[in-house]
Amino acid sequence: MKRDAQPQAGGGLRTDFVGWLKGIAGASPARAALLIFAFAIAVFTSLLMLPWATSSGRSASLPEALFVATSAVSVTGLTPVNTADHWSLAGQIIIIVAIQLGGLGILTVASVLAASVSRSLGVRTKLVAQEGWKTDQLGEVASLIRIVIIISLAIEAALAAVLVPRLIAIEGDVLTGLWHGVFYAISAFNNAGFVIHSDGLAGIGYDPISVWTIMIGVFLGSLGFPVLYVLWRFRWHFRSWNIHAKLTVEVTTLLMVAGAAIYAFMEWNNNATIGDMPMWEKLQSSLFASVNMRSGGFSVVTSNEENSTTMLISDALMFAGGGSVSTAGGIKVTTIAVIWLAFLAEARGHKESVAHARTIPSSTVRVAVSVVAMGATMVLLSTLALMSISGLDMERPLYESISAFGTVGLTSGLTSELPPSGLYILAALMFAGRVGIISFAAALTVRQRSTRYRYPEGRPILG
Amino acid sequence: MKRDAQPQAGGGLRTDFVGWLKGIAGASPARAALLIFAFAIAVFTSLLMLPWATSSGRSASLPEALFVATSAVSVTGLTPVNTADHWSLAGQIIIIVAIQLGGLGILTVASVLAASVSRSLGVRTKLVAQEGWKTDQLGEVASLIRIVIIISLAIEAALAAVLVPRLIAIEGDVLTGLWHGVFYAISAFNNAGFVIHSDGLAGIGYDPISVWTIMIGVFLGSLGFPVLYVLWRFRWHFRSWNIHAKLTVEVTTLLMVAGAAIYAFMEWNNNATIGDMPMWEKLQSSLFASVNMRSGGFSVVTSNEENSTTMLISDALMFAGGGSVSTAGGIKVTTIAVIWLAFLAEARGHKESVAHARTIPSSTVRVAVSVVAMGATMVLLSTLALMSISGLDMERPLYESISAFGTVGLTSGLTSELPPSGLYILAALMFAGRVGIISFAAALTVRQRSTRYRYPEGRPILG
Ligand SMILES: [K+]
Numbered sequence: 011m012k013r014d015a016q017p018q019a020g021g022g023l024r025t026d027f028v029g030w031l032k033g034i035a036g037a038s039p040a041r042a043a044l045l046i047f048a049f050a051i052a053v054f055t056s057l058l059m060l061p062w063a064t065s066s067g068r069s070a071s072l073p074e075a076l077f078v079a080t081s082a083v084s085v086t087g088l089t090p091v092n093t094a095d096h097w098s099l100a101g102q103i104i105i106i107v108a109i110q111l112g113g114l115g116i117l118t119v120a121s122v123l124a125a126s127v128s129r130s131l132g133v134r135t136k137l138v139a140q141e142g143w144k145t146d147q148l149g150e151v152a153s154l155i156r157i158v159i160i161i162s163l164a165i166e167a168a169l170a171a172v173l174v175p176r177l178i179a180i181e182g183d184v185l186t187g188l189w190h191g192v193f194y195a196i197s198a199f200n201n202a203g204f205v206i207h208s209d210g211l212a213g214i215g216y217d218p219i220s221v222w223t224i225m226i227g228v229f230l231g232s233l234g235f236p237v238l239y240v241l242w243r244f245r246w247h248f249r250s251w252n253i254h255a256k257l258t259v260e261v262t263t264l265l266m267v268a269g270a271a272i273y274a275f276m277e278w279n280n281n282a283t284i285g286d287m288p289m290w291e292k293l294q295s296s297l298f299a300s301v302n303m304r305s306g307g308f309s310v311v312t313s314n315e316e317n318s319t320t321m322l323i324s325d326a327l328m329f330a331g332g333g334s335v336s337t338a339g340g341i342k343v344t345t346i347a348v349i350w351l352a353f354l355a356e357a358r359g360h361k362e363s364v365a366h367a368r369t370i371p372s373s374t375v376r377v378a379v380s381v382v383a384m385g386a387t388m389v390l391l392s393t394l395a396l397m398s399i400s401g402l403d404m405e406r407p408l409y410e411s412i413s414a415f416g417t418v419g420l421t422s423g424l425t426s427e428l429p430p431s432g433l434y435i436l437a438a439l440m441f442a443g444r445v446g447i448i449s450f451a452a453a454l455t456v457r458q459r460s461t462r463y464r465y466p467e468g469r470p471i472l473g
Numbered sequence: 474m475k476r477d478a479q480p481q482a483g484g485g486l487r488t489d490f491v492g493w494l495k496g497i498a499g500a501s502p503a504r505a506a507l508l509i510f511a512f513a514i515a516v517f518t519s520l521l522m523l524p525w526a527t528s529s530g531r532s533a534s535l536p537e538a539l540f541v542a543t544s545a546v547s548v549t550g551l552t553p554v555n556t557a558d559h560w561s562l563a564g565q566i567i568i569i570v571a572i573q574l575g576g577l578g579i580l581t582v583a584s585v586l587a588a589s590v591s592r593s594l595g596v597r598t599k600l601v602a603q604e605g606w607k608t609d610q611l612g613e614v615a616s617l618i619r620i621v622i623i624i625s626l627a628i629e630a631a632l633a634a635v636l637v638p639r640l641i642a643i644e645g646d647v648l649t650g651l652w653h654g655v656f657y658a659i660s661a662f663n664n665a666g667f668v669i670h671s672d673g674l675a676g677i678g679y680d681p682i683s684v685w686t687i688m689i690g691v692f693l694g695s696l697g698f699p700v701l702y703v704l705w706r707f708r709w710h711f712r713s714w715n716i717h718a719k720l721t722v723e724v725t726t727l728l729m730v731a732g733a734a735i736y737a738f739m740e741w742n743n744n745a746t747i748g749d750m751p752m753w754e755k756l757q758s759s760l761f762a763s764v765n766m767r768s769g770g771f772s773v774v775t776s777n778e779e780n781s782t783t784m785l786i787s788d789a790l791m792f793a794g795g796g797s798v799s800t801a802g803g804i805k806v807t808t809i810a811v812i813w814l815a816f817l818a819e820a821r822g823h824k825e826s827v828a829h830a831r832t833i834p835s836s837t838v839r840v841a842v843s844v845v846a847m848g849a850t851m852v853l854l855s856t857l858a859l860m861s862i863s864g865l866d867m868e869r870p871l872y873e874s875i876s877a878f879g880t881v882g883l884t885s886g887l888t889s890e891l892p893p894s895g896l897y898i899l900a901a902l903m904f905a906g907r908v909g910i911i912s913f914a915a916a917l918t919v920r921q922r923s924t925r926y927r928y929p930e931g932r933p934i935l936g
């Protein structure tokens with residue numbers, strides 16, 4: 011229908027699809043994103059319910075298949091069943107395809123949304139050109155999508171090039187090593203957190219090269235496409251970066267270092283996690299945990315054996331998440347930056363938030379507040395529901411809800427214990443945390459318009 | 474020193490004091506508030522450490538005395554010891570005097586702050602005159618303080634007039650009834666939550682008139698002085714109210730009704746709380762719990778026997794708190810209103826937050842965000858510290874931290890189990906939640922000034 015409304019010159023399936031995507035994204039970007047992802051989840055749920063997708067040959071149940079499909083497409087990594095044991099090779103291939111398409115889908119849809127939002131705002135020049143995405147190079151949605159796909163596949167190929175030889179050596183079998191290497195490369199860059207060793211990553215956790223490769227993959231994926239593009243174009247010339255890249259890299263680095271330090275401090279003597287590792291492995295595992303808490307979802311230790319204090323710190327980092335237009339979830343590091351800058355401006359008595367010689371518009375602060383308020387409300391409601399369903403006190407339901415909302419995939423073990431009603435709640439949260447937040451923020455930004463008249467100011471007393 | 478800088482005509486101890494207060498409040502309102510309260514806490518700590526303050530005749534320990542003095546002056550109501558058993562009549566009189574002075578202190582200091590803030594902002598006309606406090610009547614700080622004291626004492630006297638006869642009947646002794654009636658009248662209006670029955674309010678919970686009188690006292694105290702003043706002047710002519718009073722009453726009513734409904738729904742069949750009460754008492758107790766969760770701190774049931782879900786809802790309501798310039802704590806209902814209005818404006822695509830034909834300035838949104846961020850950070854740090862100290866998981870440390878920060882006084886039982894280090898943390902949180910938030914918000918508002926030049930806009934991508 012949209013194709014009728016916006017006929018494309020040229021034809022050809024690819025151009026048609028791109029034109030159609032461009033059409034609906036331009037018309038209602040938020041709705042388009044929601045529909046595309048719901049459709050993808052339905053398709054992968056159906057595939058996972060085929061008998062040959064499971065290792066037992068019995069069809070997976072609807073809640074199981076729907077949950078895993080949602081988890082894969084939203085690149086979360088939570089799963090009620092053990093990915094290595096429950097699914098056949100075919101099932102695992104379905105999952106990694108869902109992850110790859112989900113990850114690329116998020117990056118492309120979010121890129122298109124960001125571009126279409128900026129067009130509707132009349133600040134296309136600002137966001138797309140001045141702020142790093144050159145109009146002359148990426149003006150067309152099709153080129154934008156092509157660049158996203160090229161960067162993603164290039165990074166995944168580089169990760170696989172390191173992982174495959176290591177895993178061939180570890181597994182002692184060429185085909186298994188190849189398959190595992192490719193799986194982990196895709197799972198890492200897409201921040202998916204799915205593992206196909208039945209004992210999780212503990213089995214390869216002793217190999218620093220594998221651990222660091224996965225960690226670097228997760229880190230790059232969590233930075234987000236606009237930052238990767240800036241890095242690709244400007245390398246380490248920090249001054250040439252746009253405000254988005256500067257803020258993203260700064261907050262990401264701060265959270266990563268602080269998270270690793272706090273994790274090491276809290277778990278140093280916990281023998282159920284890193285307590286009996288040698289010093290270098292304690293530090294490496296702490297950094298790995300910190301990087302993955304903000305969305306990767308891989309773990310070399312069992313999360314529910316961490317201290318309660320560590321789980322609370324994880325809650326905060328999982329909620330924070332990664333960069334915008336990335337495979338990471340959460341409220342995003344730029345949202346945190348905007349709120350922190352607003353706070354700083356207030357504390358210093360400045361009228362406007364300023365960072366790196368740029369004024370952050372006050373409308374941006376309101377979008378940030380709205381995103382946090384929506385996220386906190388969804389997590390609170392889900393936590394309450396899971397507490398009712400499970401009869402547990404808040405610690406594990408909260409952890410699992412934030413992990414789902416932030417599409418992190420770390421688990422307190424609750425997901426594998428929940429009845430279908432609980433799985434549906436978490437699946438809804440993964441969906442909302444993945445597509446909801448992006449389209450919500452885009453919808454808010456795109457709909458900003460001037461009011462016709464202005465009321466006199468009314469200043470309620472706060473605090 | 475300040476008196477030298479701003480010599481007062483007239484003289485007389487009262488005028489001198491008022492002039493001095495006016496002077497330092499005008500110069501640095503935030504610091505003045507902090508100093509006054511720290512001084513008051515030091516005095517009452519010393520008094521409570523006198524041997525004749527305890528029923529045993531042995532001096533209370535420093536952490537105990539400091540904690541109870543802070544709790545009384547900040548009108549919180551948390552206590553590591555049973556007020557009825559641990560303290561002598563003299564000790565209880567010290568406590569109720571601390572509550573009365575603390576409550577009046579908060580109301581007067583916050584009123585003066587609000588007035589001085591509006592003067593420094595150059596919007597004195599707006600806040601003090603247009604928005605309800607007529608300059609011609611309350612222009613002078615001295616009259617402002619007088620009105621605060623008159624309204625407070627008048628309401629307390631009305632509450633005592635109902636409570637004293639009831640408690641004489643219940644206790645069967647005129648002097649005891651008189652003392653208890655006056656104590657509960659002061660404790661209720663000041664949202665202090667201290668009780669002098671060793672079994673808490675359960676002993677008089679069967680008497681609806683006492684329960685409703687205390688509930689109404691808590692409710693009036695939590696509305697805050699600017700709203701009480703508007704109610705006194707304009708009664709129920711809602712259209713004549715200012716924006717502050719409208720928003721406060723609306724959010725308060727919403728939270729009260731929703732809180733009672735949720736409480737009733739969650740605890741209906743919990744026999745440890747309201748489960749075996751008759752229907753009318755279940756509803757009355759739910760309303761009582763809802764009103765007191767937002768700061769009163771009285772309870773007719775034992776909080777730590779509530780469901781975990783109820784405790785989580787309580788966490789949210791305790792954090793929210795009551796009205797500004799009131800004896801209630803928390804981030805304040807107008808802060809919630811401002812954030813909700815910002816969210817609504819975003820969702821509707823309006824450029825500005827509007828309520829009741831008034832534009833909420835965007836600087837107000839930033840103050841609100843800063844207050845929430847500061848509160849959330851303090852609660853998180855305190856929760857982590859208490860989890861480390863107690864070895865518990867997050868539920869009870871979080872509950873106790875929010876109760877202290879929101880100066881609510883409801884307890885999960887943790888306060889009476891903590892070692893001195895934990896008591897100092899909670900005492901610091903009560904102090905910060907009481908004076909910190911008020912002076913923080915005032916300091917933020919007062920320091921707002923224009924920047925000399927404006928950077929170009931930089932719009933990071935969110936969500
Ligand atoms: K993930």
Ligand SMILES: [K+]
Nearest residue numbers: 549664770881
């Ligand atoms: K209280």
